[in-house]
Amino acid sequence: MTEQAGRRAVLAVVLGATAAGCSKYGEPSNPPPGSNPQPSQTAPANAVLGKTEEIPVGEGKIFDQNQVVVTQPVKGTFKAFSSTCTHQGCQVTTVADGTIDCPCHGSKYSVKDGSVVAGPAPRPLPPKQITVSGDSITLV
Numbered sequence: 001m002t003e004q005a006g007r008r009a010v011l012a013v014v015l016g017a018t019a020a021g022c023s024k025y026g027e028p029s030n031p032p033p034g035s036n037p038q039p040s041q042t043a044p045a046n047a048v049l050g051k052t053e054e055i056p057v058g059e060g061k062i063f064d065q066n067q068v069v070v071t072q073p074v075k076g077t078f079k080a081f082s083s084t085c086t087h088q089g090c091q092v093t094t095v096a097d098g099t100i101d102c103p104c105h106g107s108k109y110s111v112k113d114g115s116v117v118a119g120p121a122p123r124p125l126p127p128k129q130i131t132v133s134g135d136s137i138t139l140v
Contacts, residue, residue, distance in 0.1 A: 047139045052078065052132060060095035060111050067091065068128050069100055070137055071111035078132050080139070081114040081125035092125075100125065 049063045049070060055078065060071030062083050069083045069092060081100070083092050090104035099108040099117050107121035114125035129140035 049080075049130070049137045049139055052135045052137060055137070058098055058111065060100065062092060062095060062100075064091065066139055068130075068139060069095060069125070070130065071095065071100070073112040078130060078137060079111070079113070080128040080130040080137075081109070082128060083125075085121060086116075086123040086125065087119075087121045 047066055049066060049068065050061065052072075055061050055070055055072040057072050057075050060069050062069045064083070067083045068080055070078055070080045072078050083100075084090075085092055085102035085104065085107050087102065087105055087107050090102050092100050092102045092109070094101040094103070095111065098111050100111060100114070101108050102121070105120050106118060107116065108118040109115065109121070109125050110117050114127060116122075116124055131138050131140055
């Protein structure tokens with residue numbers, strides 16, 4: 001093997017290894033720890049999520065097991081949305097400063113209506129049906 005042919009072989013191996021570690025557009029990339037991307041699951045009907053006192057006014061709480069985020073945009077008004085980001089399916093992990101935040105690519109949604117505040121999310125978070133009875137929040 002000539003020296004030039006040997007260099008080409010090494011270069012081909014290096015380029016192949018580098019390309020193998022990259023994801024293509026539209027494919028999930030390696031999400032940050034704790035973001036837990038998963039296929040969409042249906043939460044059980046009539047699941048008691050928690051108590052109204054757990055949901056701060058202007059913020060919310062994520063119920064990971066049910067893949068639901070419940071917010072209280074104004075005192076006494078509760079909203080619920082899917083906790084699955086509409087960009088690439090990662091789970092949102094934070095509700096703070098009036099937004100529901102996805103750690104994977106920085107999408108942010110409004111606690112008021114689930115609308116996209118910052119992309120790359122293409123759509124709002126889908127709403128979920130809840131009922132509030134006394135101080136209990138139940139997923140319908």
